[in-house]
Amino acid sequence: MQPYRIAVMASGSGSNFQAIVDQVQKGKLDVSIELLVCDRPNAFVVERAREAKVPVFVFNPKEYESREAYETLVLKELQDRQIDLVVMAGYMRIITNVLVEPFFGRMINIHPSLLPSFPGVRAVEQAVDYGVKQTGVTVHFVDGGLDSGPIIAQRAVEIHEHETADSLTERIHAAEHVLLPQVVRWLREGRVSIDGRRVSVRL
Ligand SMILES: Nc1nc2c(c(=O)[nH]1)N[C@@H](CN(C=O)c1ccc(C(=O)N[C@@H](CCC(=O)O)C(=O)O)cc1)CN2
Numbered sequence: 001m002q003p004y005r006i007a008v009m010a011s012g013s014g015s016n017f018q019a020i021v022d023q024v025q026k027g028k029l030d031v032s033i034e035l036l037v038c039d040r041p042n043a044f045v046v047e048r049a050r051e052a053k054v055p056v057f058v059f060n061p062k063e064y065e066s067r068e069a070y071e072t073l074v075l076k077e078l079q080d081r082q083i084d085l086v087v088m089a090g091y092m093r094i095i096t097n098v099l100v101e102p103f104f105g106r107m108i109n110i111h112p113s114l115l116p117s118f119p120g121v122r123a124v125e126q127a128v129d130y131g132v133k134q135t136g137v138t139v140h141f142v143d144g145g146l147d148s149g150p151i152i153a154q155r156a157v158e159i160h161e162h163e164t165a166d167s168l169t170e171r172i173h174a175a176e177h178v179l180l181p182q183v184v185r186w187l188r189e190g191r192v193s194i195d196g197r198r199v200s201v202r203l
């Protein structure tokens with residue numbers, strides 16, 4: 001099989017990035033992690049990337065006059081490395097068509113709720129505050145909207161009595177660390193197809 005080159009975009013701790021790295025290092029995910037893109041120079045995910053010897057492109061959005069300006073640089077990094085798939089794993093910035101258009105169908109995001117419920121930031125807190133009995137995780141293709149792209153996979157996570165956002169986040173992360181590498185594997189193996197909003201996975 002041809003090498004499958006991925007880039008990960010993240011802003012925070014990077015536990016989902018680490019889950020992908022771990023699967024690759026165990027020989028369970030046949031991809032090449034070519035780049036980490038991060039918008040927060042001090043984020044722990046940068047440390048994880050250095051440890052894993054993954055090249056890093058870090059930028060500070062405050063140093064650019066617009067989203068489009070820094071996204072143009074990110075796009076060049078992705079194209080120069082001939083990236084096949086972009087994985088957003090806790091990247092906390094809305095992206096514009098500068099990146100959406102060239103990568104639609106080759107860019108995914110993991111979100112800590114069962115979309116379309118609780119889009120945006122603080123999704124776990126939203127679910128706890130709303131009082132739902134079940135939430136979960138979603139992996140979807142990224143489009144120009146906010147967490148509105150075609151859904152590839154979801155896993156439900158029960159909300160226990162007296163649950164806090166912190167205790168729930170731990171179980172959400174555990175579900176994410178299984179589902180995200182699995183979806184990357186399906187995409188690498190060419191098992192995923194999109195028809196409008198409907199996504200099919202050939203298992
Ligand atoms: N065009 C898209 N961009 C992004 C998507 C998407 O589906 N379409 N997913 C997000 C990830 N995400 C939720 O999963 C998300 C991240 C951040 C925000 C947001 O409102 N960010 C603010 C800044 C917040 C901050 O600085 O803390 C912003 O960009 O102004 C919403 C949803 C990744 N991008």
Ligand SMILES: NCC(=O)N[C@@H]1O[C@H](COP(=O)([O-])[O-])[C@@H](O)[C@H]1O
Pocket residue numbers: 010011012013014015016017045089090091092110111112120121122123172173176
């Ligand atoms: N709206 C986007 C969003 O909330 N994404 C969430 O950020 C966390 C990143 O954790 P990590 O840095 O440990 O991978 C993950 O739970 C991911 O679903």
